[in-house]
Amino acid sequence: MPGPSTPSQTVGPFFSIGLDWMNRANLAEGSVGEHVAIRGRVLDGEGQPVPDAILEIWQADADGRYHHPEHAGSQNDATPFFGFGRIPTDAQGQFSFTTIKPGPVYGPDGKPQAPHLQISVFMRGLLKQLATRMYFPDEPLNASDPVLQVVPESRRETLIARQTGSTGNILEWNVLLQGGSETVFFDC
Amino acid sequence: MKPMLGYRKPAPGAQPNHLYPPYVSSIKRAPKQPLISIPVTLSEITGPVFPKETASPKAFDLTRQHEGEPLGERIAVSGRIVDEDGRPIRQTLVEIWQANAAGRYLHKNDQHDAPLDPNFTGEGRTFTDDDGRYRFITVRPGAYPWKNHHNAWRPQHIHFSLFGPAFATRLVTQMYFPGDPLLEFDPIFHSVPDEAARRRLISSFDWLSTEPELSLGFRFDIVLRGRSATPMER
DSSP states (O other): OOOSOOOOOOOOTTTHHHHGGGOOSBSOTTOOSOEEEEEEEEEOTTSOBOTTEEEEEEOOOTTSOOSSTTSTTTTOOSSOOOOEEEEEOOTTSEEEEEEEOOOOOBOTTSSBOOOEEEEEEEETTOSSOEEEEEEOTTOGGGGGOTTGGGSOGGGGGGGBOEEOSSSTTEEEOOEEOSSTTOOOOEEO | OOOOOOBOOOOTTSSOOSOOTTSGGGTTTSOSSOOEEOOOOHHHHOOOOOOGGGSOTTTTBTTSSSSSOOSSOEEEEEEEEEETTSOBOTTOEEEEEEOOTTSOOSSTTOOOSSOOOTTOOOEEEEEOOTTSEEEEEEEOOOOEEOOSSTTOEEOSEEEEEEOTTSGGGOEEEEEEOTTOTTGGGOHHHHTSOOHHHHHTTBOEEOGGGOBTTTBEEEEOOEEEOOBOSSTTOO
């Protein structure tokens, strides 16, 4: 046996050298589904913007299928949706990306999960990435989602994006590393 | 429907906690609330699987990205990527980045008064083969000061980024060099509580991957999380 998994270490301050080549802020390009623009900020424990973070997005397509061998049938798509994005924050700690709203993916008991994005957060100061999810506002399935269910009710709203403006296509979702509205992060 | 097999939780002390106050940047950035354990779903056991064309076949050699050769000690860094059951992680993307031989990163925020090298960018990527093996050619990075505490110097290191088969297997880590006297004083290295786990971050000098009249060799094997033995393990 090779022994336990290799320990994580921080990405440090200079990760853009090795990671920027795959930055991709438009996940939706060429794919069918409802386009949504998502923007937000990453803030530290003092409410200061984090200008050196990256978010990695992983999500299913509009029909709730992941482009992955574990998801049976997902490879037989004529217009495959890859579902991965890497998005850095800017000097103001802001990020923005465009994607399609994923369909509901089935959960552990075969019931649908609410549409969501899987998100990993990396930055200097984080010795290992943070795992979280972004859910969509006004989504009836949020009420029965198996992951939201295990989050204390008072903290669930940190995982649900807010609609900005009059249409549903522009959402805001922030990552708060600490404080009263600290974003929920998962052990998964 | 297949039973959902998640990924094993790390042994106590084998991974750093988010908060490690000697690493000063963690104080304002590590979450204060405990992480919430969630049921295993398809969303954690899937993840991006990049096609091999994603990386140029030349991107493994960091010494051939410019007109001339970079300064420094030329080294091969190679190893095998497996999971905790010893299964090779096949055809997986490996990304690396590092400082040049003088300890300077090609990055606007690196203010260390050491020279940039016009022949060295410090980024590389490759895919593992069907046995989980990878290989990079680069130069040995220099140590550099980083102001975490008085006279703080990072030990020589190369950053590694790996995906493995799932969202849950994503790993970013750093490879260190054997016998580096700075390791003893480095809070990032010491953020891993268990000493045996920490030592797995140190590469070994690898006589077999040296090339006569060309380069020295270091071996760095990486282990990604293995699959849980039972469905729905929390």
